[in-house]
Amino acid sequence: MRKPLLQLALDTHDLPSALAPLQQAAPHIDIIEVGTILCLSEGMDAVRIIRSLFPDKTILADVRIAEAGGIIAKMAFEAGSDWVSVVSGAASSTAEVVYDVAQQHGGDVQIELSEGWTWNQAARWREIGIDQAIIHRSRDAEAQGELAWASADMDNIRRLSEMGYRVTVAGSVRVDDIPAFASIPVYIFIAGRSIRNAPDPAAAAADFQEAIQRTYSVERREA
Ligand code: 5RP
Ligand code: MG
Numbered sequence: 001m002r003k004p005l006l007q008l009a010l011d012t013h014d015l016p017s018a019l020a021p022l023q024q025a026a027p028h029i030d031i032i033e034v035g036t037i038l039c040l041s042e043g044m045d046a047v048r049i050i051r052s053l054f055p056d057k058t059i060l061a062d063v064r065i066a067e068a069g070g071i072i073a074k075m076a077f078e079a080g081s082d083w084v085s086v087v088s089g090a091a092s093s094t095a096e097v098v099y100d101v102a103q104q105h106g107g108d109v110q111i112e113l114s115e116g117w118t119w120n121q122a123a124r125w126r127e128i129g130i131d132q133a134i135i136h137r138s139r140d141a142e143a144q145g146e147l148a149w150a151s152a153d154m155d156n157i158r159r160l161s162e163m164g165y166r167v168t169v170a171g172s173v174r175v176d177d178i179p180a181f182a183s184i185p186v187y188i189f190i191a192g193r194s195i196r197n198a199p200d201p202a203a204a205a206a207d208f209q210e211a212i213q214r215t216y217s218v219e220r221r222e223a
Contacts, residue, residue, distance in 0.1 A: 001183075002185075002187075002216075003212060003213065003216045004181075004186040004187060004212055004216065005030035005031060005187065005188045005189070006028065006188070006189055006205065006208050006209055006212065007031035007032070007033050007060065007168070007170075007188050007190040008021075008022065008025055008026075008029045008031070008032055008033060008190075008192070008196070008205065009035045009062070009170070009190050009191065009192030009196075010032070010033060010034055010035045010038050010046075010050075011036065011038060011192050011193075011196075012035070012037065012038055012041075012196070013037060013038075013041050014041060015038070015042050015045075015046050015049060018034075018035075018038055018046070021201035022050070022201075024200070024201040025195050025201040025202050025204070026054065026057070028205035028206045028208070028209050029205055030057075030058065030188070031057065031058045031059070031060060031188060032054060032057050032058070032059050032060070033059075033060045033190060033192075034046050034059060034060070034062065034081070035062050035192065036062045036063070036064050039061060039062065039063050044061075044075050044078075044079035045079075047059065047076060047079035047080050048079045048080055050080075051079065051080025051081070052080075058082045058083065059080060059082050059083070060082065060083040060084070060085065060110065061076035061079070061084050062085045063076050063084050063085060064086070064087050064112060065085065065087065065090060065094065065098055066086075066089060067090065067094060069086065069090065069094040069097045069098040069101070070101050072084070072098075073097075073098045073102060073107075074105075077101065077102070077105035078105075081107065082107050082108065083108045083109065083110055083132070084102065084107065084110070085110045085112050085134065086098050086109055086111050086112065087111075087112050087114060088111055088112060088116070088117035088121060092121070092124050095109070095111065095128055095130060099128050099129050103129075108132060110133065110134050110168060111125055111130055111132065111133045111134065112133075112134040112136050113134060113135055113136060114136065119159075122163060122165070123163070126163055126164055126165070131164055131166055132167075132168065132187070133160050133165045133166075134167075134168040134169075134170055134190075135153055135156060135157055135160075135168070135169050135170070136170045136171050137149070137153070137170070137171030137172060149177060149180055149181075154181075157184050157185065157186065158184065158185065161185040166187035166188075167185065167186060168186070168187055168188040168189075168190060169181065169186050169188070170190035172192075172193065172194075173189055173190060173191050173194060174191075174194050175191075175207050175208050178211040178212055179211070179214075181215065182215045182216070189208065191204075194208075195208070
């Protein structure tokens with residue numbers, strides 16, 4: 001099983017607050033996420049500036065497209081993003097147009113799976129060509145006390161990956177959560193607050209990489 005990548009989500013209200021932890025953690029990060037909150041507060045300038053500072057990193061703009069897919073995707077790709085996100089509640093025509101724009105820019109699309117998504121939709125997105133999905137534990141569910149990753153999440157990751165998806169895991173992921181995913185084919189772990197709010201973001205990101213390495217190298221030895 002391939003070792004998962006680590007993505008740092010920057011959901012801050014302004015760019016300086018995002019850049020400080022990013023500069024520290026960057027050597028340990030595979031993908032930079034310009035979070036929804038930062039996209040809304042600073043617009044695509046946040047993507048533009050982060051791209052100029054990190055020309056070689058993969059950047060996701062977590063713009064959570066629900067409508068006007070072609071326009072929003074074009075804005076994000078032209079600002080320097082490699083990937084954009086689409087919510088599972090978007091019409092499949094929206095997902096399709098976003099995927100087309102991504103292809104034109106050499107980019108990619110992640111579908112964020114929220115409550116109510118269906119396996120029929122998952123099959124349709126694969127037909128469109130989309131092969132990245134995010135299993136996301138919502139902040140709102142977390143605030144209501146849903147703290148552990150459910151076995152239903154693990155089953156969904158397995159089944160999605162059998163359909164050809166590369167599956168990302170997000171939503172208050174902590175370093176202690178990683179071992180629970182042993183034997184689960186995760187493509188990317190996203191961590192936001194666990195790294196950003198740590199006293200030492202570089203050390204926190206390094207801890208994540210170590211936990212991923214440990215979990216998945218044990219997995220490889222047992223396979
Ligand atoms: C929130 C998001 C966040 O980017 C994602 O949840 C990662 O951040 P955190 O680890 O702080 O939850 O998309 O809706
Ligand atoms: Mg996000």
